[in-house]
Amino acid sequence: MSGRLSAEQSQTLEQILDLLIPGNPAKGIPSGNAPGVMNFLQQRLQEEGQLHAQVAELLASASPMVVTADTLRQLQSDKPQAFASLQRLVYMAYYSRADVRQQLGLAPWPVHPQGYQVASETPEQLDALTAAVKARGRLYRPC
Amino acid sequence: MSAEPVDVLIIGAGASGAAIAWSLLETRMQIVCLEQGGHVHDKDFPSRREDYELARYAEFSCDPNVRGLPEDYPINVDDSCIAPVNFNGVGGSTINFLGHWPRMKPSDFRAHTLDGVASDWPIDYATLEPFYAMNDRNTGVSGLAGNPAYPPYEPPHPPIPIGKLGQRLAQGFNALGWHWWPSDVAILSEDVEGRQKCVNAGTCDLGCAAGAKGGTNFTYWPMLEQAGVELRTHSRVREILVDEHSGLATGVLYHDASGQVQRQDAELVIVACNGIGTPRLLLNSASRLFPDGLANRSGMVGKNLMFHPLKGVSGVFNEPMDGHKGPMACSILSQEFYETDPERDFVRGYGLHSGRSTTPMTFALGGYGIDQPIPWGQEHRHVMDDIYPFLASLTIVAEDLPEEHNCVTLDPELTDSDGIPAPRVHYRLGDNTRRMLAHGEARATELLQAAGAREVLSKSGDELWWRAGWHQMGTCRMGDNPETSVVNGWGRCHDVKNLFIVDGSIFVTAGAVNPTSTIQALALYIGDSIKNNIGNLFD
Known part of the structure; x- marks a missing residue:
């Protein structure tokens, strides 16, 4: 079974996303229900029938009530495999977003070609750092 | 279908296949290399994509059982506590390796004489040094x-930055009076001949699009193809053929890109398929002359599989450690506990390798040394905001000892996409290694605290890294005695005199360092030995 989630299922899933990854408004970090995450999930669930079935079963257990952290803990206990699949998928969807990466201190752009600036230690710095190691002398067994 | 015979046929275009092809170039022999994967162009590396991290869980996973690409072969790991990882393509696992480049040490070649375990190698460090x-x-x-942990040598390029993380750990090592040193790395610190220096992307496992990492796709292969070595990609060897009268290898049967079986004859066959692929191929090449697998009269093909079991310990510091900046695994390395100390409850030793904290998705899905997703809910927020940016880690890289029950066999049912039987890995952790890892975990904790960590995180109990099988060694080991080893001191099979093996399978012991520099030094040494013995090569 695969296909798009129904409106009711989507609504339940959005609540779950907020609970799985709470945001941090003080740092401008969005919750798991950030823009783009649901689209990613919908697309994966359409592609992977087994995953869709697991998530649909999980959502059926949660829906239509208001989902709380206690509900989620119960779901994790009752359906550990399906819960783990959803958790993994949500982490992938959320952390593949460039804006989330940026809020965590990483570059939003692909890491190539730009990468990151890291200053090289000067020879003097390395000399100072390694002086104690060199002073202790040879550390290998000659043979 | 059969092609004209060639002088040299190399199976595998990874670290060792490329190195020996380079060594043999000057002989002007006709060299063909068969590689089951294709060229992986740097423009296609995932690190050029915005969602680059997703590739780690799909087509660029280090685990062939996850990638499942047509050029991959599945590996049955039901009977193993460590999953082997690799990459199949031009460059082999140097496409996704991390570029850590320590050499083995003189004592690694004399484990039996010095410590009474395993066997001595038939060669020594001094012999390999020029090839390193x-x-x-x-x-x-x-x-x-x-x-000071090695006899003198000089790396050709200055060190890459050890960064804030390396400096902090180094201060901890100095405080305890323990050895450490900036890591030798197969990563450029300066631009060289069309290759860009490292841009500190932190995604070495996703292919280095800068060409800074010394995968053979950037180092040897462009040179080799230009020099006329014929590289046939998407060509998977099914079987090495042997003449029943002479006992010599005559060539191979292989599947081309369309799956059709082709034959390629050769005067000299060189196997470079890694510590799992090589025994798999030899076991799949059984014949009337070699009913237990080619070159396996000793019974040692596939036996004595060694990995480097890993354990990760992370420190949480009070300032951000910039763990996502810089090569993933290469900053500093301690060999304080590398050599045998009779005061300890294990022989041989381990290294403590600095480790960075990777990228957010990878951390969330199985952070450093955890292998399990981090918690959800408010705890998730706490881990990502208050722990992840502040991590500096150490990996305990333990020397595994050769044990015959750790081995590679053929799976009776599982096959690759060409129907060739797949390998099955049987591996359990030895008691010596277990004690070594426990010692390492305690020392890593001590070090992180000395470096100023406010909290230390580690996996519990005996849990190991699951996908830690980067280094696959020992399954066709070298030796002077044909009854206990597969190849002689220069890589030639005792049983088949025109068949050579040049990859990590010929290691006698594993050391406690990443093996690629030794694998390639060995391949160059074997190439040199072939040239020196060319007049009576098959005697």
Whole structure:
């Protein structure tokens, strides 16, 4: 079974996303229900029938009530495999977003070609750092 | 279908296949290399994509059972506590390796004489040293000369930055009076001949699009193809053929890109398929003359599989450690506990390798040394905001000892996409290694605290890294005695005199260092030995 989630299922899933990854408004970090995450999930669930079935079963257990952290803990206990699949998928969807990466201190752009600036230690710095190691002398067994 | 015979047929275009092809170039022999994967172009590396991290869980996973690409072969790991990882393509696992480049040490070649365990190698460090140096130049190795843990040598390029994380850990090592040194790395610290220096992307496992990492796709292969070595990609060898009268290898049967079986004859066959692929191929090449697998009269093909079991310990510091900036695994390395100490409850030793905290998705899905997703809910927020940016880690890289029950066999049912039987890995952790890892975990904790960590995180109990099988060694080991080893001291099979093996399978012991620099130095040494013995090569 695969296909798009129904409106009711989507609504339940959005609540779950907020609970799985709470945001941090003080740092401008969005919750798991950030823009783009649901689209990613919908697309994966359409592609992977087994995953869709697991998530649909999980959502059926949660829906239509208001989902709380206690509900989620119960779901994790009752359906550990399906819960783990959803958790993994949500982490992938959320952390593949460039804006989330940026809020965590990483570059939003692909890491190539730009990468990151890291200053090289000067020879003097390395000399100072390694002086104690060199002073202790040879550390290998000659043979 | 059969092609014209060639002088030299190399199976595998990874670390060792490329190195020996380079060594044999000057002989002007006709060289063909068959590689089951294709060219992986740097423009296609995932690190050029915005969602680059997703590739780690799909087509660029280090685990062939996850990738499941047509050029991959599945590996049955039901009977193993460590999953082997690799990459299949031009460059082999140097496409996704992390570029850490320590050499083995003189004592690694004398484990039996010095410590009464395993066997001595038939060669020594001094014999390999010129080939280490030659390969370092060809690869573009960066590092700092003067490491007191080794006989003197000088890396050809200055060290890459050890960064804030490396400096902090180094201060901890100095405080305890323990050895450490900036890591030797197959990563350029300066631009060299069309290759860009490292841009500190932190995604070495996703292919280095800068060409800074010394994968053979950037180092040897462009040179080799230009020089006329024929590289046939998407060509998977099914079987090595042997003449029943002479006992010599005559060539191979292989599947081309369309799956059709082709035959390629050769005067000399060189196997370079890694510590799992090589025994798999030899076991799949059984014949009337070799009913237990080609070159396996000793019964040692597939036996004595060694990995480097890993354990990760992370420190949480009070300032951000910038763990996502810089090569993933290469900053500093301690060999304080590398050599045997009779005061400890294990023989041989381990290294403590600095580790960075990777990228957010990878951390969330199975953070450093955890292998399990981090918690959800408010705890998730706490981990990502208050722990992840502040991590500096150490990996305990333990020397595994050769044990016959750790082995590679053929799976009776599982096959690759060409129907060739797949390998099955049987591996359990030895008691010596278990004690070594426990010692390492305690020392890593001590070090992180000395470096100022406010909290130390580790996996519990005996849990190991699951996908830690990067280094696959020992399954066709070298030796002077044909009854206990597969190849002689220069890589020639005792049982088949025109068949050579040049990959990590010929290691006698594993050391406690990443093996690629030794694998390639060995391949160059074997190439040199072939040239020196060319007049009576098959006697």
